[in-house]
Amino acid sequence: MADKSDLVLEVKNLKTVFFTNSGLFKAVDDVSFTVKRGETLAIVGESGCGKSVTALSLMRLVPDPPGRIVGGTVTLEGTDLLALDEAQMRAVRGNRISMIFQEPMTSLNPVMRIGDQIVEAVRLHRAMSAKAAWNIAVEMLRLVRIPEPARRAREYPHQLSGGMRQRAMIAMALACRPALLIADEPTTALDVTIQAQILALILDLQKELGTGLVLITHDLGVVAQTAQRVIVMYAGRKVEEASVEALFADPKHPYTRGLMASIPSVPASGAATQARLNEIPGTVPSLVRLPPGCAFAPRCKLAVKRCQDEYPPLMDWGGGHLAACWRAADVAEVA
Amino acid sequence: MFAYLVRRLFLMLVTLFGISVVIFFLLRIVPGNIVDILFAAAGYVDPADKANLEKELGIDQPLVVQYWHWISGFLRGDFGYSYVSEKPALQEILPRIPITAQLAGLALLFSASIGIPLGVISAVKQGTRLDYALRVVSLSGLSLPSFWLGLLVLTASVAMFGQMPLFNPNPQSFGEAVATYCIPAMVVGFRSSALTMRITRSSMLEVLRQDYIRTARAKGASDAAVNYQHALKNAILPVITVIGIEAAFLIGGLIVTETVFNIPGVARFLVEAIRWRDYPIVQNLVMLIAVVVVSANFIVDMLYAVFDPRIRYTD
Numbered sequence: 236m237a238d239k240s241d242l243v244l245e246v247k248n249l250k251t252v253f254f255t256n257s258g259l260f261k262a263v264d265d266v267s268f269t270v271k272r273g274e275t276l277a278i279v280g281e282s283g284c285g286k287s288v289t290a291l292s293l294m295r296l297v298p299d300p301p302g303r304i305v306g307g308t309v310t311l312e313g314t315d316l317l318a319l320d321e322a323q324m325r326a327v328r329g330n331r332i333s334m335i336f337q338e339p340m341t342s343l344n345p346v347m348r349i350g351d352q353i354v355e356a357v358r359l360h361r362a363m364s365a366k367a368a369w370n371i372a373v374e375m376l377r378l379v380r381i382p383e384p385a386r387r388a389r390e391y392p393h394q395l396s397g398g399m400r401q402r403a404m405i406a407m408a409l410a411c412r413p414a415l416l417i418a419d420e421p422t423t424a425l426d427v428t429i430q431a432q433i434l435a436l437i438l439d440l441q442k443e444l445g446t447g448l449v450l451i452t453h454d455l456g457v458v459a460q461t462a463q464r465v466i467v468m469y470a471g472r473k474v475e476e477a478s479v480e481a482l483f484a485d486p487k488h489p490y491t492r493g494l495m496a497s498i499p500s501v502p503a504s505g506a507a508t509q510a511r512l513n514e515i516p517g518t519v520p521s522l523v524r525l526p527p528g529c530a531f532a533p534r535c536k537l538a539v540k541r542c543q544d545e546y547p548p549l550m551d552w553g554g555g556h557l558a559a560c561w562r563a564a565d566v567a568e569v570a
Numbered sequence: 571m572f573a574y575l576v577r578r579l580f581l582m583l584v585t586l587f588g589i590s591v592v593i594f595f596l597l598r599i600v601p602g603n604i605v606d607i608l609f610a611a612a613g614y615v616d617p618a619d620k621a622n623l624e625k626e627l628g629i630d631q632p633l634v635v636q637y638w639h640w641i642s643g644f645l646r647g648d649f650g651y652s653y654v655s656e657k658p659a660l661q662e663i664l665p666r667i668p669i670t671a672q673l674a675g676l677a678l679l680f681s682a683s684i685g686i687p688l689g690v691i692s693a694v695k696q697g698t699r700l701d702y703a704l705r706v707v708s709l710s711g712l713s714l715p716s717f718w719l720g721l722l723v724l725t726a727s728v729a730m731f732g733q734m735p736l737f738n739p740n741p742q743s744f745g746e747a748v749a750t751y752c753i754p755a756m757v758v759g760f761r762s763s764a765l766t767m768r769i770t771r772s773s774m775l776e777v778l779r780q781d782y783i784r785t786a787r788a789k790g791a792s793d794a795a796v797n798y799q800h801a802l803k804n805a806i807l808p809v810i811t812v813i814g815i816e817a818a819f820l821i822g823g824l825i826v827t828e829t830v831f832n833i834p835g836v837a838r839f840l841v842e843a844i845r846w847r848d849y850p851i852v853q854n855l856v857m858l859i860a861v862v863v864v865s866a867n868f869i870v871d872m873l874y875a876v877f878d879p880r881i882r883y884t885d
Contacts, residue, residue: 296787329789336788341781346803346878356789391879407789 243312243414243447244270244293250306251285251292260522262288262302264471270415270447275438277450277462277479279494283519285471286451290417293449294334295324312414330360333408335437337420339401343392349376349403350388356410375406379436398429402436409440415447422457434461455498459483467491470530471522473549477556487558489566490515490531529560537562571875571882578871582864589860590644593853594637600847605629607847627653629849640850644857650850654843659850663836663858669739670828670835674820676755681763682813686802688763689770689809694797696775704767711764716823720757720830727753737833754831758823762816769812773805780804806877814870818863 251263263285270276278286291297292304295316309316311332316324336342344352353372354365361368369388376384379402392400401421408416418437422430438461441448450461458465458479465482467475467490475488486492493515517534526532532542541561549557560566605623609615624630628639643650649659692704724734741747777783778801786800824837836855843851875882 294788296784325790325792327790328787329791334788336781336785338781342785344782344786344800344804345880347800348879355786355791359790393880404785407785 241271242269242310243272243274244449245310246293246307247310248307249289249292249304249309251288251297251302251304253302255301255523258523261471261525262522263292265307266466266468266471266473267307268466268473268476270449272414272447273441273445274464275441275448275450275462277452277458277465278468279452279455279458279465280468281453281494281519283522284468286453286468287419289468290334290419290449290451293415293417294328294332296328296334326360329356329408329413330411331413332415332417333411333413334417334419335401335404335408335421338424339397339404340424342404343400345392348389348391349395353388353403353407353410356407360411371410372406375410376403378409378440379403379406381406397425398433401425401429401433405433405437405440409444409446412444413446415449416441417449417451419451420453421450423452423454430457437461455494467494470520470525472530472559473557474531474560475556475558476549477558478554481554481556485556487552487556487563487566488531488560489535489537489562491558492566493534537565574875574881575872578868582868585864586860589864590641590857591637593856593860594640595633597847597849597853598633640853644854649854652843652851653848654846654851659854662839662851663855666834666836666839667858669833670824670837672751673755673758673824673827673833673835674817676751677759677762677820677823678813678817680756680759681761681766681816684759685763685766686770686806686809689767690774690797690802692767692771693774693778694793705771708764708767711760712768714760715826716758716761717826717830719760720754720827723753723757724830737831739834754827754833757831758820758827761823762813762820765812765816766809770805770809773808774801777801777805803877807874810870810873810877814866817866821859821863 246269247267249263249266250261252259252261266285266289268276278289280286288297288302293309293316295304297304304317307317311327314327316327316332319327343349347355350369350372353375354368357363357368357371358365363371373384373388376388381387381399381402387395387399387403392403395403405421416437421437422433425433434457437448437450440446450457452458462479464478465476466473467482467488469490475482475486475491477487482491483495486495493513496513497515499512515534520526520530520533526543528541528543528545529535529538529547532538535542539562545561547559547561549559550563551557552563605620605627608623609620621630628636631639640650647660649663651657652659652662655662688704688708692701695701728734738746738750741750774797778797782804783796783801786796791800821837824835825841827833828835828838829841840852840855840859843855
């Protein structure tokens with residue numbers, strides 16, 4: 236077990252629900268995890284599995300209505316964020332916990348200069364003059380390797396490319412040196428070459444500043460390059476958790492296995508081209524009407540009667556490798 | 571930015587030229603001229619006298635020549651003579667302008683200072699009772715014609731205070747000044763404040779859904795900072811457009827309100843001049859209004875550039 240003092244974030248039994256016209260659904264259902272100082276935790280899953288809502292729940296930015304956090308604790312550096320009032324929470328947001336979003340093109344305010352947007356983040360949490368904050372903004376832009384930071388700080392978002400804007404977002408998120416950074420699909424909207432640069436930048440800065448990182452992605456390639464530990468989510472629940480090595484070496488949940496099989500591989504020269512990409516059949520079930528048993532059972536080749544009737548608990552397969560599957564023992568042989 | 575300004579200015583001049591042509595020829599299409607009306611009123615027809623008078627007023631000349639006389643005079647500030655009062659048209663128009671300008675300015679100020687904050691509140695509190703109440707008020711503002719609202723206000727003030735807020739050119743006290751200008755201005759501005767509120771609300775709702783609003787919250791910004799600094803600055807563009815258009819429509823509202831409140835402004839004077847086919851007054855006055863409207867549009871375009879850097883930097 237990790238040394239308690241090393242923990243930046245401890246999430247226990249987090250539950251976030253949405254009240255919609257078609258009924259109540261649990262977007263995040265009983266999810267627990269921890270992040271250590273300087274550690275990267277990846278949260279993986281398909282669209283709609285609850286990754287982003289988990290991230291917004293940590294920031295307490297789930298739109299309410301329709302969403303609400305109904306249970307659990309989110310402990311950041313010893314403080315339960317869910318117990319804070321809104322003013323106290325504002326003092327934490329952007330200060331101790333920051334977030335980078337998926338869409339750099341739309342996540343910056345189009346009518347404010349880049350520098351001013353970073354200055355705002357700084358001055359919300361640090362008592363300092365506008366000039367001193369501006370210098371920090373320029374310094375942050377330099378830190379995220381934007382060329383000519385002093386000039387760029389005076390520009391507006393539309394004058395920057397997507398990759399530059401994401402760098403500016405990172406600069407803004409890290410301006411107050413937060414203990415935890417949440418990156419929600421930070422590279423999804425970018426060109427492949429830029430993706431690699433941005434990921435490398437996030438990891439470098441994380442190392443430099445000792446920030447804990449929660450990286451939300453659907454890209455297992457990114458996970459393999461960046462994370463130490465991984466959570467796989469399906470239909471609002473954590474279905475598997477393991478170190479990166481253990482997960483890639485021996486995935487215990489059929490869903491994780493399916494995700495890995497869907498990574499397209501380049502055939503060796505001379506080999507026959509793969510006719511079709513592998514996919515997981517079916518779609519994520521409606522969260523309003525989840526089956527009583529395992530939510531993945533309808534799409535699972537290994538599903539047995541028990542899978543449909545009873546939800547499998549998370550079981551430890553050694554070394555903190557958790558998986559919620561009745562057939563986890565048989566996954567390796569059958570698949 | 572400079573190229574944008576020059577292009578707008580050029581467009582403005584072209585527009586004004588077009589408007590002047592339209593004003594001039596439309597007035598001549600209306601059947602009957604001042605001479606017809608005068609002679610019909612007198613019940614006396616001598617073609618020679620009639621021709622003399624037409625010649626004296628210059629309306630026997632070809633239209634193009636008449637147009638040239640008018641527009642060159644207008645540019646020099648020589649507006650000709652009123653057919654009716656036979657005084658210089660400029661002297662008739664000028665003293666009336668400040669009255670209407672103050673009314674219009676107050677009405678716009680009223681509509682912006684009431685409409686924008688209420689629109690923001692309505693958007694932020696979307697779906698609450700307050701939002702519904704504000705929307706009902708704004709709907710009534712759009713539905714009530716200003717002449718009827720004006721009459722209601724007059725009737726109500728008689729019923730409650732026993733007197734009417736009639737126009738007083740030299741108000742003795744602050745209260746009188748308020749009654750003289752503010753009440754009619756509010757009556758005219760009510761409609762545009764309602765419109766401003768609705769546009770602000772829908773524009774804010776659109777902006778509040780944007781990703782950068784979430785970013786601002788993630789920074790730890792307060793609700794007030796998010797709503798007024800981040801959201802309103804983005805939502806204000808359509809509102810500016812509407813206020814600009816309203817500034818133009820205001821003239822229509824003022825004609826009625828000046829009549830109801832018996833205010834000797836430009837708008838009411840224009841209607842009287844049209845009845846008499848008093849061309850020098852009408853065409854110069856309409857042309858002046860056109861200049862105001864086109865200038866309002868120009869200001870709106872400039873404000874766009876001020877508020878939106880994407881427009882400022884495209885050149």
